[in-house]
Amino acid sequence: MADHKKRDEIIIRKLRDNGHKITPQRMAIVKILAKSLGHPRVEDIYDQIKKDFPTMSLATVYRNIVLIKSLGEILELGFPDGSNRYDGNKPYPHPHVICIKCKKIVDSDLDSLEGLQKEVAAATNFKILNHRLDFFGICSNCMAKKV
Amino acid sequence: MADHKKRDEIIIRKLRDNGHKITPQRMAIVKILAKSLGHPRVEDIYDQIKKDFPTMSLATVYRNIVLIKSLGEILELGFPDGSNRYDGNKPYPHPHVICIKCKKIVDSDLDSLEGLQKEVAAATNFKILNHRLDFFGICSNCMAKKV
DNA sequence: ATGTTAATTGATAATTATTATTATTTAAAA
DNA sequence: TTTTAAATAATAATAATTATCAATTAACAT
Incomplete structure (x- = not known):
């Protein structure tokens, strides 16, 4: 749990250091990526956040994933069947x-x-x-x- | 080259053995899969065949790839960026x-x-x-x- | 605290790759 | 040849992602 908090903070700091604003939506997406151990899909993230932000747009989830991915803080797992999952805890390649x-x-x-x-x-x-x-x-x- | 011819024949035989008809379009798709060493995309296959079959439908390429894949005679390579390529020569997993x-x-x-x-x-x-x-x-x- | 501004967001349209539909055609067996 | 189930061409539908753009807002400078 201390670990998860640290992941949050690492990602948020990276975002700040690169001149990006920390919006509540962005913060929520980062928190989910950092704490979920189950390699969530975009839709999983979207559904979870809608509980707290009913007006959250799906595009915002996509945009933030692209952004955080570009900073090297999440690992994108595109599978042969076309599905995508994300790992916010181990952003480096691993089997x-x-x-x-x-x-x-x-x-x-x-x-x-x-x-x-x-x-x-x-x-x-x-x-x-x-x-x-x-x-x-x-x-x-x-x-x-x-x- | 003898090898490629053999691959053709192996795939065609497999199709016949499983009760599938050998149409000219199907034959052309198999030949391309068997001879191309460059891991072609669906569109590559489509473009090549259109030279000989101008009325070839894109759906036919997809249908035949699904079929041949289901017989285990091609390897589908879905990539993280969403693109797909096919290997008709080494249908088993390899790096x-x-x-x-x-x-x-x-x-x-x-x-x-x-x-x-x-x-x-x-x-x-x-x-x-x-x-x-x-x-x-x-x-x-x-x-x-x-x- | 407030104003300013560029970044971000929400809503939705557009795009892209793939799959489904359906009327027509055809390979293969009788 | 004739028959018939399978395959095809054309196109509509679908699903995931990306683009667009007007409205909103975080962060900085007053």
Whole structure:
């Protein structure tokens, strides 16, 4: 919880340092991004905030996500099915494990892929800047259901 | 080239075996998927085929991609920016190296991630079925340009 | 505290990629 | 050939995101 508060503050400071105003809507979006552990979608964020800001526009959520993303403070996870989710707590690339049944996303604690990355860079002559690794499968919960 | 021809035939046979008709449009789509090494987009396929079939409908391209994908004969690469590309030659998961400037996609010859996959499965208690690994960077060509 | 101003917002239109619909055509089997 | 279910072309519908623009407001300077 102390961590989440810190994430808020880090993101807000970054916004201020870059000359952006802190509106109540923006603050609310940052707080949700910082505290939610479940990789929320735009709609999840929108729905949550509408409780406090019934007039909140969906466009405002999109705009702020673009902004905060451009500052490097959230990680955008675009999936093959076209859906997007956001991680406001670990804004750097890290492997995810995704349940194809319940759509739950779990962060993996795998060591970094630096070794692989260097290998690939050498083989392809690319300057590698970023990577993305997802594992798709079925979580133990959904497995137990055996539907 | 013999390889490409073989890919054609493999996909066509798979279609026949599953009771699908081989129309000229379908054949053309398969041929392009089988011979193009550049991970074409739907539009690329559409544009190429329109040379031979000026009345080809875009929907036909989509329909056939869905079909061939459902037979496991092409790999769909949905990217974080929402774009989709298709690989008709290596329909199983393999790492890609993508240039963020010129959008070129190179197949990596990395060994499989089976080790990692097992590690992740054990740590998360998931049954892992699939994975996706992309490296993003700048290719040597774009690097040289130094724009 | 108040005024000023550029940034931000809300509302909604536009865009883009994909999917659905439907009348027509056609590949493949009888 | 004839038959028929599958496939196609044309286009409408959908869904997610982005653009537009008039109205509002946070932050700074009085």
